[in-house]
Amino acid sequence: MNVKNECRECLVCGKTFPIKSLIPMGMIRKVITEEISHNFPEWSPQDYICQADLTKYRIQYVHSLLKSEKGEVTDLEYEVIKSMQQHELITKNVENKLDQHWTLGERLADKIATFGGSWAFLICFAIFLVIWITVNTVVVVVHPADPYPFILLNLILSCIAAIQAPVIMMSQNRQEAKDRLRSQNDYQINLKAELEIQHLHEKLDHLLMHQWDRLAQIQEIQLDLLSEMSKKY
Structure with missing residues (x-):
């Protein structure tokens, strides 16, 4: 059987696709595989994922980054307020x-x-x-x-x-x-x-x-998407 015509099952959706339309899990960035492992902890590098599901997890990771960044600002304000409340007021009459x-x-x-x-x-x-x-x-x-x-x-x-x-x-x-x-x-x-x-x-x-690290990760994901789009066209 020709390797190009060989079909494999997607780890996420369970549908069967030609192997050329799938991406091996071992070739995906670690931050994305960590996001996938939340739903599929039993995955292995020999598994495959379709392009649509990979894009979905990439977008999900970017959204989680932005959400955690917004939450981190709130936590920062809370920590400052809490640290000030733990001490007795110094101002005295x-x-x-x-x-x-x-x-x-x-x-x-x-x-x-x-x-x-x-x-x-x-x-x-x-x-x-x-x-x-x-x-x-x-x-x-x-x-x-x-x-x-x-x-x-x-x-x-x-x-x-x-x-x-x-x-x-x-x-x-x-x-x-x-x-x-x-x-x-x-x-x-x-x-x-x-x-x-x-x-x-x-x-x-x-x-x-942390913001610089997250921006760099988002840019790497964008570069992956651009490179895949350029391969298609």
């Missing part, structure tokens, strides 16, 4: 955290220092000085409580300055503690952002590498 630990004296020192460095304090203190000097020089002329050069007033001013200095230092210490916590919080946020960006870069590089 430093003001509220500190207010819970300061004593009444420290909070009072902060308010006094805030008032002492305001225009309201300067205006009130200037009015007090004007009233004190006016009373002791104009109103009470005969027996003033604090005659010129206002020694009692100087004593009061010295006491205010002596008290105001440590109060301001306490307020500055509290502000420094706030600034220290803010800088630590900012460092933690920047570090987390840097790690997340690095994580995203690694995922994108991994995804792009």
Whole structure:
């Protein structure tokens, strides 16, 4: 019997074709045979497949590639969201955290220092000085409580300055503690952002590498189809 007129059965559809119209399974690309093995795990390299079924599996493989690529993007987004949800939020309200630990004296020192460095304090203190000097020089002329050069007033001013200095230092210490916590919080946020960006870069590089591999496989299948079409015509 002539080999050209010999007929064989297609592994997929089971129909009989001339052997010249069939393709041996051993000559098909591995990625396509893996796709065929999902439905026919018992195939062997000596089996044959018809052109229509081979084209069907090629198209099926290309569709599965595109579908898996779309699903991979979704998985990438899910992994990033999941990795962020597994960690506790670093952003914190430093003001509220500190207010819970300061004593009444420290909070009072902060308010006094805030008032002492305001225009309201300067205006009130200037009015007090004007009233004190006016009373002791104009109103009470005969027996003033604090005659010129206002020694009692100087004593009061010295006491205010002596008290105001440590109060301001306490307020500055509290502000420094706030600034220290803010800088630590900012460092933690920047570090987390840097790690997340690095994580995203690694995922994108991994995804792009797989895309190039898949595009190359699709092009190889297209070249196979073009070469078979050129043989027919």
